[in-house]
Amino acid sequence: MAQKQKISSLESLPQDLLGDIISKVAKYGHRDIRNCLQVSHELAIACQDGRVSKNLNLMPLAINPLATLNKYQPLMEKCLQAGNPEAHYIQGIKEYFYNDNIEIGLPHLQASAEGERRMEEGKKYLDKLEWAKSTTRSDRCWTNIKESLEGIPILQETVLL
Incomplete structure (x- = not known):
């Protein structure tokens, strides 16, 4: 008779909850997800959750x-x-x-x-500019950004059909 393996409290959580937890781990990088894949069958299944792929840190x-x-x-x-x-x-x-x-x-x-993370970052910057009180400062910053971008030359090739 085969002996059943004991699973941890974490592994015994419902797959939906495990997927949510692993998706938060994914923000730290693919190595952490690789480790989760190797720990147990339950965690490996949770790593297949779409939220994990959406949140996976790919900056490296x-x-x-x-x-x-x-x-x-x-x-x-x-x-x-x-x-x-x-x-x-x-x-x-x-x-x-x-x-x-x-x-x-x-x-x-x-x-x-x-993307979601970019939106959150943008909101943090806007909050620093106190845009909820007045948009004057954020409008001025946006004007400065646009003016600085005008100085960047962009070459465009002509495509002959």
Whole structure:
């Protein structure tokens, strides 16, 4: 008769709750998720939750987006399907700059900019500018940003059809 393995209190939680917990761990990086995958069957199942892929911290991969061309492609596809903003950023950079595919690259970059974490960061900055009291300071900052961006030259190639 096979002996049943004892599971921890954490592993005995419902899968939905485990998925929520693991999705918060995912914000710290893929190594932590890899460790969860190796700990137990229950945690490995929870790692398959879409919230984990959406929240997975991919910033180390964003430093070198071309590294995701081969080695991390399955992970990238899973994160893109889950709407991970960093995955969209990496894919946008690859498509726009490496593959010279503006039509595919820009929507990915837009999805990244609209990502949940970016929104939270933006709200924090706006709160620092006390925009809820008055938009004067934030409007002035936005004007300064736009003026500084005007000085960045962008070369656009003419495409002959």
